[in-house]
Amino acid sequence: MSELFGHTRARVAARHALITPNNHVASTLPGFTDATAVVLISPVMGARFAQTLITFNKGGAANVAASDVETFGYFMSGGGTLGVGTHRQRCEAGGFFFAPAGQAWTLTAPKSGTQLTLFQKKFQPLAGAPAPRVIISEVAKVKGTPFLGDPAANLQMLLPDEPGYDLAVNIFAYQPGGHLPFVESHIMEHGLLMLEGAGVYRLEDEWYPVQAGDVIWMGSYCPQWFVAMGKTPARYLYYKDVNRSAL
Ligand code: UGY
Numbered sequence: 440m441s442e443l444f445g446h447t448r449a450r451v452a453a454r455h456a457l458i459t460p461n462n463h464v465a466s467t468l469p470g471f472t473d474a475t476a477v478v479l480i481s482p483v484m485g486a487r488f489a490q491t492l493i494t495f496n497k498g499g500a501a502n503v504a505a506s507d508v509e510t511f512g513y514f515m516s517g518g519g520t521l522g523v524g525t526h527r528q529r530c531e532a533g534g535f536f537f538a539p540a541g542q543a544w545t546l547t548a549p550k551s552g553t554q555l556t557l558f559q560k561k562f563q564p565l566a567g568a569p570a571p572r573v574i575i576s577e578v579a580k581v582k583g584t585p586f587l588g589d590p591a592a593n594l595q596m597l598l599p600d601e602p603g604y605d606l607a608v609n610i611f612a613y614q615p616g617g618h619l620p621f622v623e624s625h626i627m628e629h630g631l632l633m634l635e636g637a638g639v640y641r642l643e644d645e646w647y648p649v650q651a652g653d654v655i656w657m658g659s660y661c662p663q664w665f666v667a668m669g670k671t672p673a674r675y676l677y678y679k680d681v682n683r684s685a686l
């Protein structure tokens with residue numbers, strides 16, 4: 440769609456939002472030097488978490504202080520040396536990390552242009568459950584499974600499925616024509632980044648064409664459904680809050 444005359448695919452509604460790369464306005468954030476930040480989803484929108492795109496310039500770095508916020512990071516491109524507590528590991532595109540609440544984290548010497556997507560939320564501890572651990576890994580090492588038995592919708596769960604974790608981050612890969620088996624409506628929120636391909640996302644009572652680079656917020660109970668379109672697979676990375684009581 441042409442942006443001429445103010446057209447955009449973006450939509451910010453009460454319980455969902457679509458933000459496209461053409462809508463981005465960069466700012467700076469504490470903890471990041473020589474880097475730009477686009478806060479794509481945040482509590483001011485109505486969400487209970489934040490999704491941020493960080494782009495590092497030459498000489499950039501991240502030095503994020505420990506707090507009650509936990510961070511999941513995904514390397515969309517580039518790479519650098521990631522440090523969480525005493526763990527240090529080189530990460531490239533497709534790499535990811537989890538820094539639990541109470542742990543500082545750093546990214547040193549990122550390649551110029553490195554892009555990171557961050558999902559951040561205030562950690563809700565669960566009495567009796569072991570605290571979440573530091574994780575630094577890569578998507579290629581995570582086994583996928585057909586979602587509800589459908590080989591056209593493959594799901595990779597990037598974080599352990601354990602009660603101590605109050606968030607999940609997964610990657611869904613759909614073959615062309617693959618789709619969510621039904622319209623979901625659930626208490627968990629989602630933050631989503633289209634990684635590859637294209638399709639149509641149903642959010643509440645609207646159907647949106649979406650493609651790589653788009654970001655979607657789905658608030659609690661937002662009816663949601665997706666179908667992959669085109670001749671190549673579609674993949675998206677998404678966040679959800681899990682494992683905590685509603686009351
Ligand atoms: O995990 C989920 O709720 C997932 N099936 N939702 C989605 O892809 N919109």
Ligand code: MN
Binds near residue numbers: 625629663
């Ligand atoms: Mn869902």
